[in-house]
Structures are given as structure tokens and as C-alpha cells.
Amino acid sequence: MGEARDSAARIEALDVLRGIAILGIMLLNIRGMGSVPGVESDPRIAGWGLADHIVWWTQQLFVEGTMRGLLSLLFGAGFVILASRPRDGRSALSIYYRRMAALILFGLIHGYLLMWPGDILLIYGIAGLFLFPFRELPARALIGLGLGGIAVMVAIGAAAVVEGMNTREHAEAAIAAGAGEEDERVAAWQDYLAAVQPDLEADARSRAARQGSLADNLAYKMAIANEWNGIKGLSWWSLDALAMMLLGAGLFKAGFLGGGLPRDVYLRIALAGYAVGVPINFIESEQLVAAGFMVPIPVSEVTYQIGRLATTLAHVGLVLATLRTVRGRCVLGIFAAPGRMALSTYVGETLIAQWLLFPGFALGLHGRISIAESWLIALGIAVVLTALCRWWLGRFRMGPLEWLWRWLTYGQRPAFKRI
Structure with missing residues (x-):
């Protein structure tokens, strides 16, 4: 009985973490859902009052990349649990890949038909295809492989920084020698600079499409999804x-x-994580502010993965430390319901934002809210969906999309209503 209670507590911890992550990721997604594209590079476009300053700095120091990182960590934990379950004679490989195929299908529908090109389900389904062969590796090997992957991304970022510095140096040398803008070295640097500046034409297209009809919105979002889902981006x-x-x-x-x-x-892990991650995040953000949000060679190319990993692990440490107390379990326990319905909650966030709040065929708020206002809306959505999840799970065994996902995975319709 003691082991059963401990197992249940461990699963509850994962549910709480997943609930925090799936609601927290909306704090970032809502910016892409409700603002023009230029806000991604220059937040001042949407308004830059004191509240916007505070929200932006909070986002940069504690939220950017961490909710996605936390969801990815939890996906890995869920993979271990799934791989260790009895199969009743069925192939673990076939069940697992059916599950990933269904997730990819959900991602395509979510990204294209439900109008959220920033979807992570497709990415997780594709990444999950490569995860299965590692299921029996020990903890140390898995951690080493994960850190190795992060090191590869840091190295790629460092290579990009070197390329940028070389491009700038060649352009400066050409200008010093009297070359004009037609010189290919100068032109290459000008193109490099243009890539970090807000595209005002793209912002105008965004406003026109999002304030238009359902057909206008679908065409616009599908075009973005096609662009983002290219081989380079997906890889x-x-x-x-x-x-x-x-x-x-x-x-x-x-x-x-x-x-x-x-x-x-x-x-201790939380303290160490924040001690490493927050200063890195601050340096990256301060570089952006000092350069007027137009940094051609950002330090974040090298440091981003390190900072977000450290901050993500710090969040995990803080949450799990809090869950070790009675009061902490009472407070954070509210996140367990959306954590158990993470897929339905994630798609629910999209339906509220992309189909109710922002498009012209509904409330038409696209491009009209500041960063601070977007956070207030995201927090309101979190409250509504948390209450809905708690109500739903009081009557049903699982969320509607979780139910469908399990059906597609195992080929058998699972029980839905509570008896």
C-alpha cells in the first residue's frame, strides 16, 4: 500500500508540473496569437508602458523557453512510464508508434485547421519517433544524450555567431577600402541587419488577414504554418x-x-538553477534593450539553451519542493486537473484565442492589445480552463482529446464516463 501511495504521489507531481507548463505556455503563445509578427523582435510595437516593461522582463527572465522545456521534460517522463506498462501481449513498438502517429495528426489539424502555426504537437510527434530506441537506457546515459543534444544546439549557435562576426568584419573592411552598397560583402551585411528588423509589411498583412473573414484567417495561418514547417524548422x-x-x-x-x-x-537545485539561468537570461535581455531590440549578433545564439535549461530545472525544483508540504499540495494541486487534460487544455487555449478573441469574424482583438494586456487575458483563460477541467474530470475519466488519443493508440474505445 505504501508503494502504491508513493506511485500515485509521483504521478500527481507530474500532473501538477504538466498543468503549470500547459497553462504557462499560453503566456508566450498569446503574443503570437494576438499581436502582429513584429512584436516577436520588438515588443514596443504593441505598447511599452510600465506594466509592459514589467511583464516583458518577467517573461524574459523566468518564462521564455521554460514552459516548452518543462513540457519536453515531462514528455520524456511520460515516455518512460508508457514504455514500462504491461502490453497484454501487444507489441510495445506498434502501440508507441501509433501514439506518435496520432500526435502528429493532432498537430497537423491544430496547426493548419485550428489556425495555430506555433503548434508543438507536430514537433513532439516527430521528435518522439526517435525516442523509442532509447527506452531501456539507464538514467545516466539518457541524461548524457540529452545534454549532448543541447551541446550540439549551443555549438550551432556559436557557429552562427562566428558567421555573423565574419560577415560584419568583411563588410567593414570593404567599406574602409571604399566599396559601396553594391559590393557583395556590404550587401551581405545589410541583408543580415534587415533580418533582425521588424517587417512592417508583414505586420500590415497580419492585421488585414486577421481582421478579415474565416477564409482570410485560414489562408493566412496556413501560409505561416507552411513556412514554419519546412525541413529546416522542423529539424x-x-x-x-x-x-x-x-x-x-x-x-x-x-x-x-x-x-x-x-x-x-x-x-538546492532550484537555487542553483536560478543562480545560473537568471543572470544568463538577464544578459541576453539587456543586450536587446541596449540595442533597441535590433541585435544582429545576439549572445543568446550561444547562451539561450543553457539559460533556459537552468531556469526550467529551477522551476521544477521549486514546484516539487513546494509539493513536499501540505500547504503547497493544496495550492499547487489545482494545476493537476489541466495537467491530466493537457492535450485538451492546449487545444482549448487555441480555440479561445484563435476562434473567439482575436479574429475579425469574432471579437477582433488582434493587434489591439499590449503585452501586459495579453498576460491578463492568458491568466483569465487559465482560470476558465482550470475550472472547466476540474468540472469535467468530476464527470468523466479523461479529457475528450485524451480519450480520442488513447482510442487511436490502442485501437479500443476506452471507458469515458464515470460510473
């Missing part, structure tokens, strides 16, 4: 996800991610 983001999934699988096997370690260990 990069799949590597990003796979590295964190492997790390999450290893951390779960090591006992860290499930909440089984002493509270003081989690607190």
Missing part, C-alpha cells in the same frame, strides 16, 4: 524537443522528476 525544433525529452526520461529514471527526492535537495 531544429525536433532536436530541441528530443534533447529535452531524453533529459526528462533520464531525470525521471533518476528519481528527480517524479518528486521522490527530499525537499532540501529540490530547494
Whole structure:
């Protein structure tokens, strides 16, 4: 009985973490859903009052990349749990790949038909295709592979920085020698600079399409999805996800991610993570501010993965330390319901934002809200969906999309209503 209670507590910890991540990711997604594209590079476009300053800095120091990172870690933990379950004579490989195929299908529908090109389900499904062969590796090997993947991304970023510095140096040498803008070295640097500036024409197209009809919105969002889902983009983001999934699988096997370690260990990890991650995030953000949000060679190309990993692990440590107390379980326990319905909650966020709040055929708020206002809306959505999830799970065994996903995975319709 003691082991059963401990297992249930470990699963609850994962549900709480997943709920925080799936609601927290909306704090970032809502910017892409409700603002013009230029806001991604220059947040001042949407308004830059005191509240916007505070929200932006909070986002940069504590949120950017961490909710996606946390979801990826939890995907890895879920992979370990799934791979260890009895199969009743069925092939673990076939079940697993049916599950990933269904996730890819969900991602395509979510990204194209439901109008969220920033979808992560497709990325997770693709990354998950490469995860299965590592299922029996020990924790240390999985953690090493995950860190190795992150190191590869850091190296790619460093190579990009070197390329940018070389491009600038060649252009400066050409200008010093009297070359004009027609010189290919100068032109290459001008193109490099143009890539970091807001595209005002893209912003205008965004406003026109999003304030238009359903057909206008669908055509616009599908075009973006096609652009983002190219080979280069899918490869990069799949590597990003796979590295964190492997790390999450290893951390779960090591006992860290499930909440089984002493509270003081989690607190020390949280302190160490924030001590490393927050200063890195601050340096990256300060460079942006000092350069007027137009940095041709950002330090984040090298430091981003390090900072977001450290901050993500710090969040995990803080949450799991809090869950080791009675009061902490009472407070954070509210996130377990959306965590259990993470897929339905994630798509629900899109339906509210992309089909109700922002398009012209509904409330038409696209391009009309500041960063601070977008966070207020995201928090309101979180409250509504959390309440809905708690109500739903009081009547049904699982969320509607979780139910469909399980059906597609196992080929058998699971029980839905609570008896």
C-alpha cells in the first residue's frame, strides 16, 4: 500500500508540473496569437508602458523557453512510464508508434485547421519517433544524450555567431577600402541587419488577414504554418524537443522528476538553477534593450539553451519542493486537473484565442492589445480552463482529446464516463 501511495504521489507531481507548463505556455503563445509578427523582435510595437516593461522582463527572465522545456521534460517522463506498462501481449513498438502517429495528426489539424502555426504537437510527434530506441537506457546515459543534444544546439549557435562576426568584419573592411552598397560583402551585411528588423509589411498583412473573414484567417495561418514547417524548422525544433525529452526520461529514471527526492535537495537545485539561468537570461535581455531590440549578433545564439535549461530545472525544483508540504499540495494541486487534460487544455487555449478573441469574424482583438494586456487575458483563460477541467474530470475519466488519443493508440474505445 505504501508503494502504491508513493506511485500515485509521483504521478500527481507530474500532473501538477504538466498543468503549470500547459497553462504557462499560453503566456508566450498569446503574443503570437494576438499581436502582429513584429512584436516577436520588438515588443514596443504593441505598447511599452510600465506594466509592459514589467511583464516583458518577467517573461524574459523566468518564462521564455521554460514552459516548452518543462513540457519536453515531462514528455520524456511520460515516455518512460508508457514504455514500462504491461502490453497484454501487444507489441510495445506498434502501440508507441501509433501514439506518435496520432500526435502528429493532432498537430497537423491544430496547426493548419485550428489556425495555430506555433503548434508543438507536430514537433513532439516527430521528435518522439526517435525516442523509442532509447527506452531501456539507464538514467545516466539518457541524461548524457540529452545534454549532448543541447551541446550540439549551443555549438550551432556559436557557429552562427562566428558567421555573423565574419560577415560584419568583411563588410567593414570593404567599406574602409571604399566599396559601396553594391559590393557583395556590404550587401551581405545589410541583408543580415534587415533580418533582425521588424517587417512592417508583414505586420500590415497580419492585421488585414486577421481582421478579415474565416477564409482570410485560414489562408493566412496556413501560409505561416507552411513556412514554419519546412525541413529546416522542423529539424531544429525536433532536436530541441528530443534533447529535452531524453533529459526528462533520464531525470525521471533518476528519481528527480517524479518528486521522490527530499525537499532540501529540490530547494538546492532550484537555487542553483536560478543562480545560473537568471543572470544568463538577464544578459541576453539587456543586450536587446541596449540595442533597441535590433541585435544582429545576439549572445543568446550561444547562451539561450543553457539559460533556459537552468531556469526550467529551477522551476521544477521549486514546484516539487513546494509539493513536499501540505500547504503547497493544496495550492499547487489545482494545476493537476489541466495537467491530466493537457492535450485538451492546449487545444482549448487555441480555440479561445484563435476562434473567439482575436479574429475579425469574432471579437477582433488582434493587434489591439499590449503585452501586459495579453498576460491578463492568458491568466483569465487559465482560470476558465482550470475550472472547466476540474468540472469535467468530476464527470468523466479523461479529457475528450485524451480519450480520442488513447482510442487511436490502442485501437479500443476506452471507458469515458464515470460510473
